[in-house]
Amino acid sequence: MATAEPRERVQAQVSLAELPVWLARRRTLRDWLRAAWKLRLSVLGGLVLLLLLVVAVAAPLLTPYTPSEGRIVDRLQPPVGLGGSWKHPLGTDGVGRDYATRLMYGARVALAVGVLSTAVATAIGVCLGILAGFYGGKVDWLISTLVNIMMTFPFILLALAVIAVLGPSFTNVVLVLGIGSWPIYARVVRVEVSRIKALEFVAAARVIGLTDWRIIGRHIVPNLVNAIIVIATVQIARLIITEAFLSYLGLGVQPPTPSWGYMLFESQAFMFNPAEWWLPMLPGLAIFVTTLAINLVGDGLRDVLDPYQRSSL
Amino acid sequence: MARYLAHQLTQMVIAIFGISVIVFVITRVIGDPTSVLLPLDTPLEQREEFRRQMGFDRPILVQYVDFLGEAIRGDFGTSFRVKKPALSLVLERIPATLLLTASATVLAILIAIPMGILSAYKRHSLVDNLATVFVVAGQAMPIYWLGLMLIILFGVQLKWLPPSGYGEFGLDRLKHLVLPTVVLGVFLAPVAERLVRSGMLDALTQDYVRTARAKGLSERVVLVRHALRNAIIPVITVLGLQFGQLLGGAVITETVFAWPGIGQLTVDSIRNADFPVTQAAVITIAVMISVVNTLVDVIVGIIDPRIRF
Numbered sequence: 001m002a003t004a005e006p007r008e009r010v011q012a013q014v015s016l017a018e019l020p021v022w023l024a025r026r027r028t029l030r031d032w033l034r035a036a037w038k039l040r041l042s043v044l045g046g047l048v049l050l051l052l053l054v055v056a057v058a059a060p061l062l063t064p065y066t067p068s069e070g071r072i073v074d075r076l077q078p079p080v081g082l083g084g085s086w087k088h089p090l091g092t093d094g095v096g097r098d099y100a101t102r103l104m105y106g107a108r109v110a111l112a113v114g115v116l117s118t119a120v121a122t123a124i125g126v127c128l129g130i131l132a133g134f135y136g137g138k139v140d141w142l143i144s145t146l147v148n149i150m151m152t153f154p155f156i157l158l159a160l161a162v163i164a165v166l167g168p169s170f171t172n173v174v175l176v177l178g179i180g181s182w183p184i185y186a187r188v189v190r191v192e193v194s195r196i197k198a199l200e201f202v203a204a205a206r207v208i209g210l211t212d213w214r215i216i217g218r219h220i221v222p223n224l225v226n227a228i229i230v231i232a233t234v235q236i237a238r239l240i241i242t243e244a245f246l247s248y249l250g251l252g253v254q255p256p257t258p259s260w261g262y263m264l265f266e267s268q269a270f271m272f273n274p275a276e277w278w279l280p281m282l283p284g285l286a287i288f289v290t291t292l293a294i295n296l297v298g299d300g301l302r303d304v305l306d307p308y309q310r311s312s313l
Numbered sequence: 314m315a316r317y318l319a320h321q322l323t324q325m326v327i328a329i330f331g332i333s334v335i336v337f338v339i340t341r342v343i344g345d346p347t348s349v350l351l352p353l354d355t356p357l358e359q360r361e362e363f364r365r366q367m368g369f370d371r372p373i374l375v376q377y378v379d380f381l382g383e384a385i386r387g388d389f390g391t392s393f394r395v396k397k398p399a400l401s402l403v404l405e406r407i408p409a410t411l412l413l414t415a416s417a418t419v420l421a422i423l424i425a426i427p428m429g430i431l432s433a434y435k436r437h438s439l440v441d442n443l444a445t446v447f448v449v450a451g452q453a454m455p456i457y458w459l460g461l462m463l464i465i466l467f468g469v470q471l472k473w474l475p476p477s478g479y480g481e482f483g484l485d486r487l488k489h490l491v492l493p494t495v496v497l498g499v500f501l502a503p504v505a506e507r508l509v510r511s512g513m514l515d516a517l518t519q520d521y522v523r524t525a526r527a528k529g530l531s532e533r534v535v536l537v538r539h540a541l542r543n544a545i546i547p548v549i550t551v552l553g554l555q556f557g558q559l560l561g562g563a564v565i566t567e568t569v570f571a572w573p574g575i576g577q578l579t580v581d582s583i584r585n586a587d588f589p590v591t592q593a594a595v596i597t598i599a600v601m602i603s604v605v606n607t608l609v610d611v612i613v614g615i616i617d618p619r620i621r622f
Contacts, residue, residue, distance in 0.1 A: 145327060145331070146331070148324075148328065149327075149328045149331040149332060149335075151557075152328065152554070152557040152602055152603075152606065153328075153332055153557055153598070153599060153602065154557050154558065154560050154561030154564060154598070155561070156561050156564055156565070157561070157564060157576075157579055157580075157583075157595060157598070158335060158336075158339065158595075160579075160580060160583045161336070161339045161340070161583050161591060161595070162339055162343065164344075164583045164584060164586065165339055165340070165343050165344035165586075166343060237453060241455045244455055244457075245455070245457055245565060248457055249568070249580065249584070250584075251584075264457070264458065264461070268461070271461065271464065271465060271469065272469055272476075274469060274470060277465045277469070277470065280458075280461045280462070280465065281462065281465075283458075284455060284458030284459075284461065284462065285458075287455045287458060288453060288454060288455060288458065291453040291454075291455070292449070292450065292453040294453075295449060295452060295453045296449070299449070
């Protein structure tokens with residue numbers, strides 16, 4: 001017999017301000033372990049992410065090679081386990097560059113683009129969402145219509161078009177991905193703001209004569225933080241995937257900066273060599289592991305910060 | 314119903330109009346068509362002369378009104394690369410895209426419905442956990458990479474299926490369709506699975522399910538006839554509204570597999586700065602999405618008598 005009471009694994013809803021308290025309440029090691037076990041997949045994702053961050057930052061210390069120079073005589077060395085040597089643990093690419101080194105430096109681009117473009121999107125989306133939700137009327141209609149248009153149309157096409165026209169570069173990619181992905185924040189923030197606006201404490205704030213800006217800044221924004229963090233985490237992963245697709249088409253971050261998407265593009269030349277299947281496999285695996293880790297962390301954050309949002313995303 | 318339809322149509326027109334503004338701004342205001350049409354070393358005077366001939370020197374609003382007027386009549390100009398009307402180039406790609414999106418949707422539903430029913434019915438069981446793994450992995454999957462891996466495995470190493478292309482009409486076409494369908498299906502299935510699961514979870518708590526069980530109906534009948542039938546409506550609605558996202562996935566899939574659909578054409582036209590084709594393709598896609606979204610709303614209204622407009 002199926003039991004279908006609405007229950008999820010972690011019940012506590014904690015606001016960000018209460019998070020330290022929530023954490024501090026776990027006094028004993030046992031409590032900590034229990035909390036970690038409940039969120040074990042997210043903890044795992046977090047550890048992977050931490051490792052990636054360390055690798056990205058410390059790349060020059062971790063490898064004797066540079067990502068952009070290779071010896072042509074060393075080209076297409078297979079990874080260890082496929083007949084390669086420990087000199088190049090993950091082999092070398094078509095021009096003899098160390099593959100592991102390029103993957104490590106590629107993490108920099110992926111994480112930087114993901115985080116920065118998400119920051120751009122959050123800034124735009126939250127501002128427009130607040131405007132629409134707080135003021136309503138024509139402003140709301142205009143912003144909501146724009147959100148609807150942008151959310152129903154495949155944004156990847158417009159991103160491609162803009163980058164093709166502006167020319168591909170790190171800054172352009174970050175801006176285009178940011179400008180293309182703000183509607184989801186605006187949509188969620190708008191609903192939340194119009195809900196909060198109707199609550200009594202906002203009316204009270206208005207009665208004592210606070211300005212709109214003060215009400216928004218002091219009373220509304222703090223209530224949005226949880227929802228925004230949860231969306232932003234998932235968005236970082238999506239934008240990393242999108243950035244890699246742009247690079248895969250040659251419209252992302254430009255060489256010599258090594259990016260996973262561009263490595264995928266380069267490796268296509270060897271796709272039909274039965275021996276070199278690992279060349280396209282590794283950069284994609286790097287993208288997959290990164291986005292998987294971020295999504296797992298995102299799931300955990302959603303459980304802790306905002307369990308009611310589970311189904312609405 | 315008539316009022317509702319009128320409202321939907323207005324929304325549709327606004328959306329298509331909005332997209333036309335966006336694509337016009339990208340290709341004409343940010344981008345400079347003369348930089349594509351003329352050789353790089355063209356002297357400035359000739360460039361100016363050319364701009365005058367093409368009407369690119371007029372106020373931007375006048376140019377837009379002109380563009381819109383011609384677009385409404387289906388005239389997007391001639392492709393810069395192939396000397397053919399842009400719109401007909403776009404329209405002849407639609408069947409390939411519809412074939413791919415339809416087969417991927419069918420595959421996604423074939424995965425999502427049994428998986429969603431089972432994982433809702435046996436919550437926190439092995440099946441449910443496996444379904445969660447599938448959903449989490451599917452949502453983190455860069456599908457262009459999945460496509461490349463499938464090409465390498467089934468097209469290059471095992472040689473079971475053609476690695477890319479469209480193939481000849483018939484069995485050959487079906488063989489070419491398999492891998493792109495799997496990739497786009499994996500893109501869509503996680504969303505569909507979660508929708509079926511949460512719909513079933515909700516339906517299983519309802520009174521009519523308890524009544525059906527009390528009547529002594531078999532679990533199978535209860536699940537499929539009573540619970541699923543009600544759980545499926547939001548699934549259809551959301552999948553319909555996700556048609557734009559599905560086309561986004563199709564753009565990626567078509568590019569990886571050289572599948573000659575509208576997505577691949579759009580990407581090609583963007584990379585070659587073939588602006589008339591880009592404009593025609595983007596607006597055609599916007600029209601397709603709007604039509605599908607409106608149809609879904611109307612169909613759901615017919616299926617579910619509780620929804621009244």
